[in-house]
Amino acid sequence: MSYLKSGCDEPLVDVTLGQLLDDATARWPDKEAYVFRKQGVRMAFADVKQEADRLAAGLMSIGVGRGDVVAWVISGRPEWGPLAFAIAKIGAVSLPLIPLYFWSSYDDTVSKVMAKVKVKVFLMENFPATEDCEGTLPFLRRVFPETTSNKTKSLTIDTMPSLRSIVIIGDKNHEDAFYNLEDIQSLGTDASAWGRVQDAQSHADCHDAVLLALTSGSAGLPKCVEHSSLTIVNSTRLHMKATGMDKKSTVLLPTDLTEMPIAFQLPFTAGCTLVLPSEESPTVSEILTAIGEERCETTTLMYVKTFHEFLHDPALNEYDLSFLEQVSVGGNAVTTPLIRRAAEVLPSVEISKMYGSTETLTITVTSREMTKEQVESTVGSLLPHMEMKVVDRHGQIVPLQHEGEVWVRGYSMFKCYRGDEEKTAEVKTADGWYKTGDIGILDDNGLLKITGRKEEFIIKDSTNVHPTMVEQVFLTHPKVFDVKVVGVPDPALVEEICACIILKKGQTSHPQEMKEFSEKHGLIDDYCPEYVIFVDSFPVTSTGRKFDRKKLRDVAIEKLALQEAAE
Incomplete structure (x- = not known):
């Protein structure tokens, strides 16, 4: 089970x-804890x-x-x-x-x-x-x-x-x-x-x-997540040990410190130096420069959007990345094409995928002991001192290799949403299980695969379609820079699939080309998008941390001149 x-x-x-x-x-006492590159400050x-x-x-x-x-x-x-x-x-x-x-x-x-x-x-x-x-x-x-x-x-x-x-x-x-x-x-x-x-x-x-810590706002207004020293220190310590980060002496923070607030104590947990490339969210250029000049061996969590830009930076080969041994990535679905791109342009760098949330901190990680296929297709194994189960809509555990909602329990769980007992009770059971809202599959090796989120299902007639399954196919197209898939209203099917595509610089395409590509590359009829639109960027959530699927759906509906179904 x-x-x-x-x-x-x-x-x-x-x-x-x-x-x-x-x-x-x-x-x-005399070891550097922080390097603030923008201000030129190095703090022991x-x-x-x-x-x-x-x-x-x-x-x-x-x-x-x-x-x-x-x-x-x-x-x-x-x-x-x-x-x-x-x-x-x-x-x-x-x-x-x-x-x-x-x-x-x-x-x-x-x-x-x-x-x-x-x-x-x-x-x-x-x-x-x-x-x-x-x-x-x-x-x-x-x-x-x-x-x-x-x-x-x-x-x-x-x-x-x-x-x-x-x-x-x-x-x-x-x-x-x-x-x-x-x-x-x-x-x-x-x-x-x-x-x-x-x-x-x-x-x-x-x-x-x-x-x-405020949630990302991907499921509505941000909530105030309450954590203790016990959760913060031990999650950092066990995560770093599981990935080998505890052996690295210099760690780069590829985001704004306030976007990843638990990172401030990382040097004091692991005895390393934390490098901050910028006052705000650093540009890819600032990240690459800092890695070379500070001889950074690894990174803290790099969000998928930054990781995508990092791997596709046209000047990537011009920077000194000889000291970089590892990049940690997560915060959203890390697609197989993105992992393969990393293997191509950073062949000597280990990509460590992380799965977790503001409420849970890190739950699972991939490691170098896993096979290439396991790293590409899963989010890794459960960290120590934790419990996890995959359940059906009644909360009953499903068999291995069956899809269900991922629930977790353990020391790293948040205490509550401060000031909001009702929302806390919606996601946390009386006996401590946190309902992540993520849909996943647990395999025979104890590795977890995330296939989507409950609220992101596209319900096309009687078929539940996971956006990531469709996105994975389009990301293999040589003209596609990035893609997000949303459900739009359909009078007969309830929802239809719309692929929202950002093309690579200098590329042009048309919807029919993309539809034919999806059909030729393994998507069954139920998963083939009826609509394809081209956009310059994706809207983000209120905190700017993740892309906002709900806002993108509104953009697609407007571009396609569709109407919401009447209540």
């Missing part, structure tokens, strides 16, 4: 993030601890205590890691927000999230005004009008009663209503303040909530 429970001789470690920082610094382990201790003491001096939520909007700056550790030392909870998402979604989404989770202190980088951004101080005065007349730094905000203090990071300002990060740092220098931090850290527990 499709059920697995993975054992492990190595026990889980019961350590808080504050303890992790202190222990790692004692072991590697001891530097991070010193700054974290100062910030923890300063935050406690303005009222941050155990269980309080501290939110921030910061680009990939050197303050990021020390701030996260500082909040953990207090026993408080971090809520990092992606700057681009914050600016575009504050009024209709982020403000509600911050109010729901009861943010007490809000830190914000002093972003200058641009065409797309009104600037930090004008923004704060607009959304918190109380700050314009406030003469103290202890705030009372009508729209967010929990909020007590706002801290500006960056250029010093003299607004009476706001602290500057320099103010917080100066408050954390006396012995009594440091004594309060030590006392708070001694009462922190590895099972306490320490981080709130």
